[in-house]
Amino acid sequence: xxxxxxxxxxxxxxxxxxxxxxxxxxxxxxxxxxxxxxxxxxxxxxxxxxxxxxxxxxxxxxxxxxxxxxxxxxxxxxxxxxxxxxxxxxxxxxxxxxxxxxxxxxxxxxxxxxxxxxxxxxxxxxx
Amino acid sequence: xxxxxxxxxxxxxxxxxxxxxxxxxxxxxxxxxxxxxxxxxxxxxxxxxxxxxxxxxxxxxxxxxxxxxxxxxxxxxxxxxxxxxxxxxxxxxxxxxxxxxxxxxxxxxxx
Numbered sequence: 001x002x003x004x005x006x007x008x009x010x011x012x013x014x015x016x017x018x019x020x021x022x023x024x025x026x027x028x029x030x031x032x033x034x035x036x037x038x039x040x041x042x043x044x045x046x047x048x049x050x051x052x053x054x055x056x057x058x059x060x061x062x063x064x065x066x067x068x069x070x071x072x073x074x075x076x077x078x079x080x081x082x083x084x085x086x087x088x089x090x091x092x093x094x095x096x097x098x099x100x101x102x103x104x105x106x107x108x109x110x111x112x113x114x115x116x117x118x119x120x121x122x123x124x125x126x127x
Numbered sequence: 128x129x130x131x132x133x134x135x136x137x138x139x140x141x142x143x144x145x146x147x148x149x150x151x152x153x154x155x156x157x158x159x160x161x162x163x164x165x166x167x168x169x170x171x172x173x174x175x176x177x178x179x180x181x182x183x184x185x186x187x188x189x190x191x192x193x194x195x196x197x198x199x200x201x202x203x204x205x206x207x208x209x210x211x212x213x214x215x216x217x218x219x220x221x222x223x224x225x226x227x228x229x230x231x232x233x234x235x236x237x238x
Contacts, residue, residue: 035227037173037229038198044130044230044231044232045165045216047218047226047227047228059224061128062223062225063223063225065224083183100226110216111178112179112220114163114173114218115174115175115178115184116201118172119172
């Protein structure tokens with residue numbers, strides 16, 4: 001069973017970028033889909049995007065296209081989510097989770113649910 | 128892609144059954160059997176409780192069950208227990224550029 005451990009809390013200024021890491025252990029990292037979801041304070045869950053390290057290319061939700069970069073480092077079994085041009089409304093807990101189905105051409109891997117989840121990373125945007 | 132619609136809150140007494148609805152469209156919930164449900168206790172990460180509309184992961188109580196009719200999916204919790212008090216979210220595959228959409232979330236209160 002894969003387990004996910006995320007990096008620690010961050011405090012960032014508006015306009016800057018944040019890079020959150022998600023380290024996987026106990027499973028087959030390269031062919032596992034990893035998805036990012038965020039949750040603003042007191043709000044619901046929001047899909048951001050995901051990646052399968054084997055494929056290399058990431059999918060991102062339309063809302064975040066151009067601002068979010070999701071990458072994978074197979075040597076450390078770590079997936080990264082970088083969000084740029086931070087705004088106050090980007091303040092949230094950012095979660096990674098195993099799951100999601102992603103394709104490269106006609107080749108698809110993964111499944112349409114998310115389990116397990118990382119512990120979450122709080123990103124505070126403050127001037 | 129708009130969020131799926133869930134009731135903001137649902138409550139019930141211990142032992143009762145409650146149902147949470149999750150309404151989408153013919154482009155998401157109505158089109159795919161890829162609806163999953165998550166339980167989130169305060170301050171914790173979400174936990175998968177139902178996948179592919181009706182399936183329960185190993186270790187999840189059989190008091191949780193899922194169904195779907197048309198553009199609406201439902202989660203039923205039977206034999207309500209104090210530990211079921213949490214927020215619940217549905218999600219659906221969309222097949223669009225934004226691959227997944229979450230529901231607005233439902234707070235379950237055990238009276």
